[in-house]
Amino acid sequence: MAVTLADVAARAGVSSATVSRVLNGNYPVAGSTRERVRRAVAELDYVVNGQARALAAASSDLVGVLVNDVADPFFGLIASALQREIGAGPGNPPSGGKLAVVCNTGGSPESELTYLTLLERQRAAGVVLTGGAVEDGPHTAAVAARLARLASSGTRIVLCGRPPLPDTAPGITTLTFDNRGGARRLTEHLLSLGHRRIGCVAGPPERSTTRHRLEGHYAALAAHGLVPGDGDAVGSGDLPGQPVVYGGYDRSSGYDGALELLRKDPSVTAVVASNDAAALGVCAALRDRGLRVPGDISVAGFDDLPFSVDASPALTTVRIPLQEAGARAGRLVLGRSAPPPGWVATVTTELMVRESTAPPAHPARTARTDR
Amino acid sequence: MAVTLADVAARAGVSSATVSRVLNGNYPVAGSTRERVRRAVAELDYVVNGQARALAAASSDLVGVLVNDVADPFFGLIASALQREIGAGPGNPPSGGKLAVVCNTGGSPESELTYLTLLERQRAAGVVLTGGAVEDGPHTAAVAARLARLASSGTRIVLCGRPPLPDTAPGITTLTFDNRGGARRLTEHLLSLGHRRIGCVAGPPERSTTRHRLEGHYAALAAHGLVPGDGDAVGSGDLPGQPVVYGGYDRSSGYDGALELLRKDPSVTAVVASNDAAALGVCAALRDRGLRVPGDISVAGFDDLPFSVDASPALTTVRIPLQEAGARAGRLVLGRSAPPPGWVATVTTELMVRESTAPPAHPARTARTDR
DNA sequence: CTGTTAGCGCATTCAA
DNA sequence: TTGAATGCGCTAACAG
Numbered sequence: 001m002a003v004t005l006a007d008v009a010a011r012a013g014v015s016s017a018t019v020s021r022v023l024n025g026n027y028p029v030a031g032s033t034r035e036r037v038r039r040a041v042a043e044l045d046y047v048v049n050g051q052a053r054a055l056a057a058a059s060s061d062l063v064g065v066l067v068n069d070v071a072d073p074f075f076g077l078i079a080s081a082l083q084r085e086i087g088a089g090p091g092n093p094p095s096g097g098k099l100a101v102v103c104n105t106g107g108s109p110e111s112e113l114t115y116l117t118l119l120e121r122q123r124a125a126g127v128v129l130t131g132g133a134v135e136d137g138p139h140t141a142a143v144a145a146r147l148a149r150l151a152s153s154g155t156r157i158v159l160c161g162r163p164p165l166p167d168t169a170p171g172i173t174t175l176t177f178d179n180r181g182g183a184r185r186l187t188e189h190l191l192s193l194g195h196r197r198i199g200c201v202a203g204p205p206e207r208s209t210t211r212h213r214l215e216g217h218y219a220a221l222a223a224h225g226l227v228p229g230d231g232d233a234v235g236s237g238d239l240p241g242q243p244v245v246y247g248g249y250d251r252s253s254g255y256d257g258a259l260e261l262l263r264k265d266p267s268v269t270a271v272v273a274s275n276d277a278a279a280l281g282v283c284a285a286l287r288d289r290g291l292r293v294p295g296d297i298s299v300a301g302f303d304d305l306p307f308s309v310d311a312s313p314a315l316t317t318v319r320i321p322l323q324e325a326g327a328r329a330g331r332l333v334l335g336r337s338a339p340p341p342g343w344v345a346t347v348t349t350e351l352m353v354r355e356s357t358a359p360p361a362h363p364a365r366t367a368r369t370d371r
Numbered sequence: 372m373a374v375t376l377a378d379v380a381a382r383a384g385v386s387s388a389t390v391s392r393v394l395n396g397n398y399p400v401a402g403s404t405r406e407r408v409r410r411a412v413a414e415l416d417y418v419v420n421g422q423a424r425a426l427a428a429a430s431s432d433l434v435g436v437l438v439n440d441v442a443d444p445f446f447g448l449i450a451s452a453l454q455r456e457i458g459a460g461p462g463n464p465p466s467g468g469k470l471a472v473v474c475n476t477g478g479s480p481e482s483e484l485t486y487l488t489l490l491e492r493q494r495a496a497g498v499v500l501t502g503g504a505v506e507d508g509p510h511t512a513a514v515a516a517r518l519a520r521l522a523s524s525g526t527r528i529v530l531c532g533r534p535p536l537p538d539t540a541p542g543i544t545t546l547t548f549d550n551r552g553g554a555r556r557l558t559e560h561l562l563s564l565g566h567r568r569i570g571c572v573a574g575p576p577e578r579s580t581t582r583h584r585l586e587g588h589y590a591a592l593a594a595h596g597l598v599p600g601d602g603d604a605v606g607s608g609d610l611p612g613q614p615v616v617y618g619g620y621d622r623s624s625g626y627d628g629a630l631e632l633l634r635k636d637p638s639v640t641a642v643v644a645s646n647d648a649a650a651l652g653v654c655a656a657l658r659d660r661g662l663r664v665p666g667d668i669s670v671a672g673f674d675d676l677p678f679s680v681d682a683s684p685a686l687t688t689v690r691i692p693l694q695e696a697g698a699r700a701g702r703l704v705l706g707r708s709a710p711p712p713g714w715v716a717t718v719t720t721e722l723m724v725r726e727s728t729a730p731p732a733h734p735a736r737t738a739r740t741d742r
Numbered sequence: 743c744t745g746t747t748a749g750c751g752c753a754t755t756c757a758a
Numbered sequence: 759t760t761g762a763a764t765g766c767g768c769t770a771a772c773a774g
Contacts, residue, residue: 002524004767015745020769030743045520050492051425052767055750060422061493062433062472070441070473071451071694080442083475088485099489101433102441102473104454114459118470121421122432149416153373251681280681307678310622310651323442375751386761391753398754401759423751426766 012040064119078326085330109139126156126333132209182318182349183216201257203274254281269360276301294358313355383411435490435498449697456701480510497527497704503580553689553720554587572628574645625652640731647672665729684726
């Protein structure tokens with residue numbers, strides 16, 4: 001069997017309480033005794049039993065991180081920065097360092113609930129939920145209820161990249177991304193280049209991120225009088241001359257979406273994609289149809305993932321400081337950073353203009369009506 | 372406080388032992404009693420305390436995953452597949468599902484040791500170490516010793532993408548990647564296109580992955596009589612006409628390495644990079660120098676990460692089935708899959724020929740000596 | 743400053 | 759089939 005506190009105590013000729021004290025260093029112990037204990041620990045290669053300690057102290061070294069998929073760089077970047085912030089290493093107490101439990105939910109609320117239960121079992125010190133939320137009544141409510149319970153039992157909750165919960169339960173900190181503003185600036189950029197017919201390959205319609213990006217898109221269009229309203233309400237159908245298709249946040253969705261978009265309205269001169277991966281799919285589809293980017297059609301992404309700069313043409317996109325956000329979420333979930341006023345903070349986004357967007361080839365065309 | 376087993380027992384009018392039995396379902400319990408307990412559990416929203424359970428049962432629901440950096444798609448893909456395999460979800464026992472503890476080590480052996488200690492504290496059910504090892508005597512030995520101890524105390528150990536430990540301790544399963552064979556086939560591909568002067572932007576010299584890929588590279592060159600020896604021994608210096616520079620596994624290393632390579636030997640007609648990310652850096656550097664890929668110089672990567680197909684030109688590279696490997700590592704670390712004979716299995720790699728490699732523009736040039 | 747005592751919440755003997 | 763009792767390894771009062 002493994003060596004226990006008692007073994008160390010016996011070896012050092014002291015009581016187990018004393019060993020516990022030197023180990024935790026939260027109580028005065030005589031220097032000589034401490035040395036003796038230290039030696040015994042080293043000689044026996046003793047490693048504390050975290051489960052016993054957690055049980056006795058009602059504490060935990062675990063922090064849960066719920067992501068859609070860590071293999072997706074969007075989530076990988078957040079998770080990585082978060083882990084680095086809370087884990088062992090410089091800047092953290094030497095013996096300290098929490099462990100990051102990464103859970104792939106695939107965006108499914110059922111899966112989120114399952115993992116929240118698993119993390120509650122472990123009495124996790126904190127839980128960070130990343131990525132947009134599914135906007136579906138019952139499930140959302142169930143998740144919110146679960147989170148409220150966790151929070152009330154002392155688990156710190158941080159939402160990173162998703163909108164605040166309806167009734168901002170105290171103790172739940174939210175770090176939203178300014179998807180709406182970023183999308184708006186992106187579409188404004190296209191409009192200022194002269195584009196008047198802009199297609200959109202959006203993400204899954206049920207996700208908050210999709211909705212917010214679309215709202216920003218519409219807001220920019222509305223400000224130019226290209227669609228009715230103020231863009232706050234996103235309709236389900238297409239707006240005249242500004243086609244939208246829904247898909248996923250992956251490359252193939254972008255590919256398929258672009259083809260569908262061209263079928264619906266061959267006269268679009270620019271396409272905004274749900275994110276960078278989809279944008280690359282859009283570019284591939286356009287290339288396969290013999291269209292050049294940005295010569296014939298401009299394409300824009302979202303997120304500014306590392307590979308976007310290496311695509312050719314390099315992608316115009318909206319940068320979200322994912323690593324900073326992940327690190328901050330880490331500090332918040334450890335309580336090492338004070339929660340923002342009102343428990344909600346917004347992470348700003350930045351337009352990155354690169355090579356995949358340019359003025360339309362035939363600006364005149366955008367003026368005529370096609371049907 | 373949280374509701375405990377005793378609370379449930381009181382509510383159901385049974386003993387806590389009975390509740391434990393229905394919960395674990397590993398002991399006969401009368402149907403009616405079971406129903407009563409079930410109801411009490413539901414009414415009280417009871418969630419077992421994993422730490423207490425782990426302490427009492429000497430078990431654990433945690434599996435550690437050591438990676439260089441989850442944000443790197445190479446590791447992200449492995450970690451993701453692994454998590455999916457061991458986590459909650461279809462295919463796994465409903466109440467089951469282990470939690471994946473992801474640790475960024477940055478490749479540093481000290482960091483590896485630290486996290487191994489943290490995982491030992493938690494009495495993790497298993498630990499998976501991914502990515503190449505640092506080939507530095509003392510540290511490697513320390514890690515090996517630590518792993519042996521973990522293994523002997525019942526923790527399942529799986530090495531995924533690194534060479535087997537010197538003295539293959541029983542209980543330690545290894546899934547090596549055939550970096551050597553892949554690199555050899557890649558260089559052979561370039562040779563068969565007519566290249567005779569091939570530069571190499573290698574990874575960090577102290578890593579096993581770097582060494583293996585270089586060995587494969589040299590083996591191919593040696594087979595064509597372009598370098599002396601059989602390629603098994605990798606020298607530290609350059610071989611005549613086949614320049615090598617060392618860097619990292621990231622884009623900027625590729626960029627800098629390419630420039631250095633051109634400085635050393637402007638006559639190279641092809642460059643093999645340490646991996647795909649570095650290859651994109653190489654491409655960028657060449658473009659900045661006014662060279663076209665593959666028109667002027669061919670470039671090849673390694674790993675075949677998702678973005679490689681979207682680069683332009685699409686990267687010729689060597690595919691490693693990272694997701695399959697990660698999933699398999701997951702099965703092995705849970706003991707759900709029988710370890711391979713000899714505790715070691717090799718994951719094969721596959722040459723992916725795409726657009727970034729082509730015959731050299733001036734094959735004749737490769738024949739003349741430059742100095 | 744140090745030892746003794748009493749749980750933390752659960753699984754698992756052993757009896758009944 | 760069920761209950762009572764014991765201990766997992768550690769921390770946290772409480773004494774001394």
